Amino acid sequence: MSRDFKISVGYNPINKSNIFTSGDYITGNITLEVKKECKIESLGIKLKGKAEVKWKKSSGEASKTYHKKEKYFSIKQNVIEASQGNNIVGQGCHVYPFTFQIPAQDLPSSFKGSHGKIRYTLEAILSRSMRMDSKAKAEFTLINNGNLNSDPLVMAPQHQAIDKKMRLFTSGTVGMDVNITRTGFHQGEGIKVVASIQNRSSREIKPKYCLYKKYSYFASEKRKVETEVILREVGEPIPPSAGQTVTRTITIPPDTGVSILNCQIIKAEYRLRVYLDVKYAVDPQIKFPILILPALPGLEREQQPAYPDYGFGVFANYDQQGGNNFLHIPPSTGPSAPPPPYGTHKMYPSLAVFDKKPRQTPMSGAFVAEGKARHTMSTTVKSLKVTYNSINENNTFTSGDCVSGHVTLEVAKDCQIESLMVQFKGKSEVLWTERHGQVTVVYHSKDKYFSIKHYFIRDKNAKGDDSETLLTQHNGDTYSNVVAPGCHVYPFTFHVPLQSMPSSFKGSVGKITYTLKAVLSRSMRVNQKDKTNINHVSNADMSSDPVLMIPQHEAKDKKMKFFTSGSVAMDVNLEKTGFFQGEGIRVMACIENNSSREIKPKYCLYRKHSFFANSSRRVSTKDLLKEVGEPIPASTSVKVSKVIAIPHDAEPSILNCSNIKAEYRLRVYLDIKYASDPHIKFPIVILPASPVPAAAPAPLASAFGFEPFANPNPPAWGNIPTQQPPAHQSADPPPSYGAYGMYPPLTDFGNVYQ
Template sequence: MPIKFFSIEYDAINSRNTFTNRDKIHRRIIMETYKETKIQSLTLIAKGKGRVSFGQWDALEEQMVPVYCRYTAKEKYYKVKHVLREKGQDGGRHAFPFTFIVPDSRKIPSSFEAPKGKIVHKLKAELKQLMKPKKTTEIYVQSRHEPSRTSGDSIQVTAGIRNNASCSVKPKFVLYEKKRFFAKGEVEVYLDIKIFFSSAPQPWGSGDTMTVKHLSIEYDKVNDRGTVSPGDVLSGKVTVVTSKETKVQCFVVKAKGKAKVTWYEEEGQSTAVYCNERKYFHLEHIILQDKQKGDGSEIIAPGKNVYPFQFLIPKMDMPSSFSGKWGNITYSLRAQLTQSIWLVHKAKTEFLFLTKSEFPFASKSEMIIIGLKEQQCATRISFYGSGKITMKVTSEKMGLKQEEAMGVSVDITNDSARRVIPKFYLCEKQTFVAQSKTKVYTNDVFFGTGESVPAERSGIITKVLSIPPQLPPTFFNCCMMKLEYRLKVILDVPLVRDQEVKLPLVILLGSPKPHQPRPKRSIWFRKLSR
């Protein structure tokens, strides 16, 4: 190998070792040989290019299994050649000076590097002979035409910390970079995170970063149950504790009522999100507001400050508070104290809302209201190899209040050779709707078992069922969710699939009293059990 040493060097023009449009890059190419060597040519090549490469799993239409696809894209911004030496014979150590001017073009981006793509600007020396060694060095180019911040620019950041723990904390500032790569019409986003540490962040503006020590909101109970209904006046107070005189841009209390539904479903290799939201009311009460926008002219005195507020709940048909499997109906109070655009203090509390509608149904016809007091009856006949079993279930009524007791009668005619046992369940059904899609959640509450009926015998089993006080009432007056109940009686037959009968059941809002005695049997049940 006649080439002993071959390298390329350039002079830096600034402390950051970067170049921009129209800058001159000059230095030399150094070559040292063991002996006299024939050279075809010595060329300096300057070029800038960008390249993206990433892979992902795709499901092709003509194939049933996923296929891993690789996406790549390249783009050249410039390429300049300069011949420094043509054919000749050289020996020993030689230096070949060069000068290169970075092209003046707005389409040339700055140097950039990420795991799945990069933009590079290179100087390459190419010596052509029988053996052609190549040496490459990388330069960093920053475009003059980019309006964004450059490296070294300062950005002021404020972090407000309230440390109620027993240990010390240290703030950590994170800069997020979002990078996009394009190849063959596909897009992939990669997030690169650079972390900067600072143990003493400087306060923003007037220095009121940590002057607010405590912020809380509370409301007065309207009744013994602690609920709020349409037309009620909801009053309360906001408490603010500050360490010194504090400037405030805005101090507001908000009352909100909304329903929200969210669930996820797997669709192939992706996950679909179904969500829906509806606001019932949004009320605001401004406690403090600066006269000039954003000048912080309002001042809170040091120490404890209490501010009262009052809201009139709108008189409209709204569902009661509810927490379901994939949806919630919530009513809340929020206090927001704004010192600056960077420093906002918040406090929140929820209150229990109760509709005034006695029958919160979508259809309030007289037939439904009358039907709540009527007996409900259903019969099921099952045939087995050894005979048939007839089960007739009768409930006292369809509508039942919380903590109210109801008698249920099961008339069984067992003509089979097996012993049967009735079991009682309360079925809860939650239905959620979002984006024309329906999701149903069911839950069975076990009430107990009745007496068994031997083979070739008949019997009437009676049981008193008491509705738990914590069970939410039936409702249909929300367009995104509804709650229904059924009374289910299962006939447990050995070695055979259980047979069941369901009766409609509407749970109404009750009026539980403290120290309420144990529910007694109804007159209907006492007549039935004689």
């Protein structure tokens, strides 16, 4: 743009939400600031609406671009025409008003996605002789004027039913009959879901709800799809052999984008998925299409347009006055801000290096984090450490246990502290990348189980919540925020939440961690931190889950071809499904060798780790052990018994995490020379070995008194009883082990590990 002048364009909002719809009038000004007299060929303004999609697809070193545009309208007004003659503009600020009527046609709403956008713009164009055109642009938001009464399909109620027979580890059937009041809902409105659920199975089930969006982009006869979950909700569990009618209201977030179904190259759709969470089974589900319409209250008029009413739409003002008044200059406004970003990409956080294993220190069997401190301690604060007390020889904890320990602060001189706290939290996280040509795709997912904070010293201006507790000294006094020179010990006690949580885990691209973290805050200084991980193990009990005691049986028969004649067959039995670490799996097989070759029975125990993120799965497998049986001669039948010992250090199975699964398989197969080996695979659930309890010191934190773990009425979270804590007792077992989380529907891979 020339230094001699400056051009800008602005428009006047017509409502508080600053949005427009088809048929509305949009008024505004072109502002031209001129430093010295100049000659202009022409000055015009355009009102435009268009959609555009673009994405790239790489295949090896080659890449292909998919691109398409759709134009809705382009209207131009000339403020100064080229043939007018009097095109001399004097020094100063010149304001040129304009008025457009947005075409009264079916226009899609403004939209911005990862691979496409729908935009409505005002563009001012200034032309001068022998110079490039100068332009100024302002974008405004347009919403399709949807109305529940305008389309009977929007008001149509929806109904679906499903009935599913359980197999493998669950018997019986489950069924649900679901109704929702209609198809179309406004932003911020509640979707009332009424479901009649029949649980005729042997397991407890939970109704769950998931509202998600689905964006589709079209170009060159190809489609690009992106999906994202908007919200999830969980209903109350339904016991076996019971039927209930469940009513749930799913509230659509007010900032959810409206549905777009009237664009040829972009679709914005929504689905409500209602499903039953059934342990050890594929979840039966029902999907309802949901049409999201703009919220009505925010579209009330604030001012009158300058042109007469043409009888436009549901959002129009029917009381406006006529008259074309170009002499009146509307109040000037600055250039309009663009529409709010829709579907903005989330930034993938970098996954920190996995925490190093804890090391034992001589002090009271406590465990301290290995490695360097995160921040170099100042000369005033010499050290900050968090430690915990082990409660058994294996140094493991489970749901309902008590974790007690100390935060040790050593200072060289008097210092003032804003806050000192210790946080106990549990979470799972997966992260991996995939390379597609020159494009790197990041897959990332987190699942948070709990986060509890205890403050020794709390900032006076901080606002607490239910997960925060202020600890006191033994005499009931609060800790001073002025710390004297020396070593100070702050005791704490946490309860591990009594809920179904997966065991601690560390894999190639994911981890499940339970962490104690101390944080020291001082004015005008970087926070100092120290943390350590505890080893959490799901509390497993054979009697709590009958599925673990179910015996397994499979048979296989194979006819030989090519270099071997005859057939081989095996009938294999396992005494149960669940085994403890270090326990032996007794395999009993009846093998018939009716072939012309000697065969050998072989056994392979392997693990399978599955990581889930962004509707994708990453799988990692590893053989734990292999064993070979005695050879069986041709034309012979034998009964073989083999005990496969599970390694003591094999990690427990993880089946109750939404983004990580740790599974095991026992593969029994017959090794036949010059032929493919017939095999049978058995799912194995590995349970943690029962820990040997050890006497633990009584917790020192007086602010968190706790009852014996077997007490059926424990104190509520955050309550601070005045009585001294009684002696430690073992915890009641939590709910049954191995509850499934929600896994995305993925086609299994066809390799040997399944």
